[in-house]
Amino acid sequence: MSLFVVAECLAAPGKEDRLRTALEAMIEPSLEEPGCLAYRPYTDPNEPARMVIVEQWTSEEALAEHFTTPHFRHVAEVLDQILAEPLAIHRLVPAPETPAA
Numbered sequence: 001m002s003l004f005v006v007a008e009c010l011a012a013p014g015k016e017d018r019l020r021t022a023l024e025a026m027i028e029p030s031l032e033e034p035g036c037l038a039y040r041p042y043t044d045p046n047e048p049a050r051m052v053i054v055e056q057w058t059s060e061e062a063l064a065e066h067f068t069t070p071h072f073r074h075v076a077e078v079l080d081q082i083l084a085e086p087l088a089i090h091r092l093v094p095a096p097e098t099p100a101a
């Protein structure tokens with residue numbers, strides 16, 4: 001079963017471009033990881049300092065491995081310097097289907 005991740009980021013004032021650059025740099029190396037099915041950052045059109053990353057992983061283990069990669073460790077250090085609030089990570093799985101009545 002796939003695991004979906006929504007990670008929310010809010011850039012500190014004046015750090016919006018740095019946040020976008022840091023997240024865009026994560027796309028290619030993340031998609032090259034075994035177990036990564038999707039990795040895409042999005043910007044909130046009503047609040048440009050807020051971005052979310054929507055990810056899809058084959059398993060919790062694949063996501064755990066992602067957190068140990070050099071590119072993730074690097075972006076975590078960058079985010080510590082440019083976020084206005086801590087990174088929020090939400091793990092989601094598909095809801096069970098309800099049988100038709």
